[in-house]
Amino acid sequence: MINVLLFAQLKDELGKETISIEGNGMSVAKLKGKMKVEFELEGLETVMTAVNEEFADDDTILSDGDTVAFIPPVSGG
């Protein structure tokens, strides 16, 4: 299982901060797609992703036990 951490407004959209989801061997992009369909999360295409607290791109392959954080970029100032 993959542990997914949702930051900022994504946490509100899902109604909780963490979920556990099947995703061993999936790419980050595929996991985003899966979450979009299953939880109707919007805007995942442009979020930054960290895998085990390390910045990761959409091609990164996930393994069981990984913690994936989705972090929406912030633009205000």
Add this chain to the structure above:
Amino acid sequence: MTERYSRQTLFSPIGERGQLKIQKKHVLLLGAGALGSANAEALTRAGVGKLTIVDRDYVETSNLQRQQMYTEQDVAEKLPKAEAAKRHLLDINHEVDVKAVIMDATAQNLEQMLGDVDLILDATDNFETRMIINDLSQKLRIPWIYGACVGSVGMTMTILPGQTPCLHCLLKTIPIQGMTCDTGGIISPAATMVVAHQTAESLKILVEDWESVRPALVTFDLWRNQYQTVKLTKAKKKDCLSCGEQRTYPFLTMENATKTAVLCGRDTVQVRPPKPLKLQLEKLAKDLNGSGYLVKFNPFLLSCEKDGERIVIFEDGRALIHGTKDMVHARATYQSILG
């Protein structure tokens, strides 16, 4: 060393040698809103040699809740933010050479200002300008510090050319329809916390303590109680167009800039994004409604109104800002809604 900086020089990573360096450095601060005013005050108190503040806006009542530099008097006088900031900063520390520049920053006018700049501090409110800063930073090899906040969320990252990844490595395209302070609101501690990180990083860079610069992106949410540090050891991309081997600095060209045009015979400015977007008008309507706009929308366009100003936004991101012929104001209004 003067009494003024005694507590800062007692801090051993700075010391008297570091203080002398700080006093010889030139920082360009882009934006004089919440992040800008707090960054400017911190660096002025720290005794930076020269501080150039670039901003296109003037002080309004809705700024006072978080933009710590400004007063009701500034609002009454409708002072440009850069000028108001300069006046307050000189009251705080007259030894600093503060320069106020009232302009809408573009790739062209910014590049001309960076000749002797040691650090660019980001306090802007949109990714388009940040991507321009990012390209100029790489081209001229000047460090910059990304900082942003909205709601209770903040984010910051330090970019050292030739060393760290750049913002373009992290964001392949400019994110669209992110929350802005005009749609998602903002509480002051979110800005303060970003500035605390930015100021610490600024001081490290000004005293040239490169090893201490944080090699990670920091993000937090003060309301939802979330903190995260994202390490960037694998984030640098060899094929990045801004910092990679075949770099082209794409954001320095006009084709990647938001375009504005005054519509002939009408009191309206058209704003067009560099590439057509596909906005979710229903979501945008909800955000704008929540922040006090009177909103109507159909599948093709959204019309919103606040403080006597009417804005029409099409699904492809094109917008009409009614009631103005001022292109800078129109672009600022557009970016305050769409980021």
